[in-house]
Amino acid sequence: MAQVGTRRLEGVGGIAGARSRPRGRPFRKLDDSRFFPLVLLLPILIFFLIWNVVPLLWLVGLSFYRYDLTSPEPARWLGLDNFTAIYNDAQVWGALGRTLSFMFFSVGLQTVLGVVLGLLFWGSSRMPGRRLALTLLFAPMLLPPIAIGSYWRLIYDPIFGVLNYYAREIFGQRYDFLGSKDYAFPAAVAVDVWMWTPFMILMTLAALASVPKAELEAAEVDRLPWLKRLWYVVLPHGKFILMLGILLRTIDAFKTTDMIFVMTKGGPGVKTELIGLTVWRRGFASFSMGAASALAVIALLIAIAFTSIYLYVLNYRETRGQFR
């Protein structure tokens, strides 16, 4: 009897438990039934259906319609017109290009800075007050992006901003960081770099922790030069986690909306308008839901592509990685 239960457990679907157990108690009947796995899945399927499938279908459906919340007209079928309109829309391409360069610069800088500082923090395990220091270091990435945006409005302020004071001390002039065409974009990138470099430090530390101690000791014994040690011993083990970190940051940088929204609202002009903000504006400033949906579908496809790459690398690490 017991063996039957054991064997069935490892099978795929059904899990009829032992038949001879006392019946009558309500839960027994349920958890002996073949439907038990389905019962476990039911809540998540309901959530998935209502909050993912329905909005997704709604979104895709709507992207073929003209549907303005401001006009009394009912939704009108447009076919692919929304998409061709986006294709011909310089503003959308501009926002996409800006988002890509935002991702490139901020993720690139974060990675370089994060790896360098992560290596610096490598030997810190016995540092006094390490936990507090790391709390201060990691705080930026876990504070509300809305709050982050408002801090930097205060810090960047052209009149009483603290940064401007020191800029004037050093360079002899004031800068309107968020209001000027030349500086607004780099200023936004700088905030993102500040906020997320700690994340890349975290990933670098994780990558370093994944290097087997024995190999590091062997390198020590062989007196391998420092750079060679990194290249031949650390990198082969650490590259997967580092790669995952870069990909997660790429996905996340693509999403950046809140921080920009509160800091510049995309301005001056469209200098800091990223794609998330464009979708938001189409939807909730001009209320043309059809056009916004079409744009959202494109954003969705891009996000799915990124996630696929991420999971591919994750899977690769798990099936073929040298560690774990």
Added chain:
Amino acid sequence: MNATARIRQGLYYAVLWGIAIVFFLPVLWVILAALKTKKQIIAKTPVWFFEPTLDNLQRVIERENFWKYLRMSVFLSLGGVMIALVVSFLAAYCFSRYKPRGTNFLMFLLLSVRMVPAAAVVVPVYLMYAAFGWKDTFLGMVLFYAMFSIPFSLWILKGFLDGVSLRYDETALVNGGSRLHIIFRVVLPQVKPGLVAAFIFNIIFVWNEFLFNYIIGGKSVTMVPVQLQAGVNSGGSADWGYIAGLSTIYMIPPILAIYAFQKYLLVGMTFGTVRGEV
């Protein structure tokens, strides 16, 4: 250890501490602003040393609806994450033990949707909520946040459950334990770290969430970030003392959480896909 080595080590630690403080400086500046008078905040020469005043904090607390918004932040994040944990623990157990067809695909889809820019997801969710009359209701908001927290909870719990040997389930089954007994008494205690990590980090994510609360929420379910945004974008000259005070109060819980649960930081920030400690 000789003297030079000790000095070198001391210097090294000092540099690390310096880096940590530099990263915290902008946050510190806001905390300082919360303790300054209005004149000191907008002084042309930055004021670093001053006699702290609690006026701003007091003003924040006494502002109409402050407690209401804060309570909403607490209820929505706790409620949403609790629901998400129950739902995703059951699902993760099923995925891990019975491996139904489509497991990987469903987990992939859930994670992808979580990775889409919020602004893109909010369009259909807004239309759905408006059509069903769920806008500005507590239930609508809390269930949305549950969905918001499910992908991450599912990924992290599935990872932890896969690490719990099937032998436990078998032994309990052989000894006559019921399925529910196995799930909640035998397996659950072993994935406690996963539950804690999912709980803490999802709470922080919901706590910080702005866009959905702004669009599909309303007067009765407003959380603090929406209020903060209103303060900053109020036009004219923003009341920086109030904004600094409000965000200082609001960021205390996340900072305490980072301190207390630092070992879960890695798993938390990678949505449960990378495990380990730093």
